[in-house]
Amino acid sequence: MKCLPKLGPLFFALALVLPAAAHAAPQTVKDVLGRQVKVDLPAKRVVLAFYFEDYMAIGGEKAFDKVVGISREAWEGWRPANWSLFTAKRPSLKTVADVGEVEVQTFSVEKVLALKPDVVVLADWQYKGLGPDVKRLEDAGLPVVVVDYNMELPANHYASTVLLGKIAGEEKRARQIADEYKHAVEQVQGRIAKAKLPKPRFYVEFGNKGPAEYSFSYGKGMWGPLGSLAGGDNIAAPFVEWYGPMNPEKVLAAQPEVVFIAGTESTKNPTSMLLGQGVDRTVASQRLQGFTQRSGWSSLPAVRNKRVYGVYQGASRTVLDYTMVQFMAKALYPSLFKDMNPEANYLNFYKRYLPVAAGGTFTAGM
Incomplete structure (x- = not known):
């Protein structure tokens, strides 16, 4: 019993070590x-x-x-x-x-x-x-x-x-971000389900090759399912399993009501869709306008009604791509999402969770 006081510091040290282990x-x-x-x-x-x-x-x-x-x-x-x-x-x-x-x-x-x-x-x-x-x-x-x-x-x-x-x-922080993503997607889908409107036909293309050449469209991955989460009917789904170009004649035949052209900050191609960090909005809109001049596109409902939009490629395949779901939903169902500002939500994610401030153009319209 007399030895117990001497063991006190040892037990105290073990108490500190064991929880860490x-x-x-x-x-x-x-x-x-x-x-x-x-x-x-x-x-x-x-x-x-x-x-x-x-x-x-x-x-x-x-x-x-x-x-x-x-x-x-x-x-x-x-x-x-x-x-x-x-x-x-x-x-x-x-x-x-x-x-x-x-x-x-x-x-x-x-x-x-x-x-x-x-x-x-x-x-x-x-x-x-x-x-x-x-x-x-x-x-x-x-x-x-x-x-x-x-x-x-x-x-x-x-x-x-x-x-x-x-x-x-950082499990608590992770669950907060995951819950915010889930809530945002469910909010979009809830409004659309309640409205019971027909699904608009949409077409998405990665605009890295510019208007002169058709680049990737998307089936099961990235922009294809993002547009589906936003309540749209993807015209590429029957023709493109994952990603790849659609036949231009099939695009014209499908008569998409809304078109999305995805872009990055890359300046290698002077006519590619330009969007992202540091990109000027006027330049982004000019690049987007170039795609509407393609042969036959003047007959598309999306072009006639000026429902052609730019989306940032870097904002897909990420937990914050719920902001692109919001943007696509607003383009597809403008009357349902007048109160929503998807690009502001994208920028706000940076302010809340990242050590840098995003700046540039991440969505665009005609």
């Missing part, structure tokens, strides 16, 4: 493919192959203190103005190791292994694209977790947001 214990999570993956959470070393903006919004800027590798081409190469915006605020992003990019087949398993991450976060399409290389990562003992915003399935958006929150150690 319990907090760091491995947890089994379910990813969007239904895979059960054991991961030490919150992760201290993360390889993040996609959804960079989402991860920072969900985990806060500090979440990138634990990111040791990224697929840099999928950020800097695809959205250079967005990359510049974030690196101006956080220059250390430029020093994060680049593990290569799946789509252009530069992703390096060896680089990932050398970083010794606690978890590798892949988009669904990256997981499928890597094929047997995923097994190489798992055989080396690296947990691989799959998330998805590309399919535009509300259930995947919600689950991916919550899962990224667990990885970053």
Whole structure:
């Protein structure tokens, strides 16, 4: 009994250590493919192959203190103005190791292994694209977790947001963002269901090739289901499974009532649709007008009624693409959404959840 006072400091130290150890214990999570993956959470070393903006919004800027590798081409190469915006605020992003990019087949398993991450976060399409290389990562003992915003399935958006929150150690913040996404989509669909109006026919095209050449339209992924969530009837659905160009004659024959042209900040093509960070609204509208001059388009209801709109490519496949659902719904059903300002909601998301302020043009009309 006389020895107990001497053990007091030891017991006190153990009391401090044990909760921390319990907090760091491995947890089994379910990813969007239904895979059960054991991961030490919150992760201290993360390889993040996609959804960079989402991860920072969900985990806060500090979440990138634990990111040791990224697929840099999928950020800097695809959205250079967005990359510049974030690196101006956080220059250390430029020093994060680049593990290569799946789509252009530069992703390096060896680089990932050398970083010794606690978890590798892949988009669904990256997981499928890597094929047997995923097994190489798992055989080396690296947990691989799959998330998805590309399919535009509300259930995947919600689950991916919550899962990224667990990885970053910000579950409460993640659920708040996920709930806001769910509420926004349900609000749009609720109004449309109550109105019981016919579904307007819409056509979406990635405007990266300019008016002279038809570029990708979308079936099951990205803008296709986004437009469906907004209550529209996608004319590309019977002809394009995932993404690819539609025959111009089929576009004319379908007589879309609303047309959306997606654009980025890229200036490589002087006639491409221009939208995004730092883009002037007048220039965006001029580029959009160019698409209406295509052969035969003057006969389209969308062109005759000036219902041709620009949407920002970078605002798809992300938890904040509910703002694009809002914009598309407003274009499809203008009388139902007069009170809604989707672009302001997009900018406000940045103010609330990201360390940088977005500025430019992210939606456009004629």
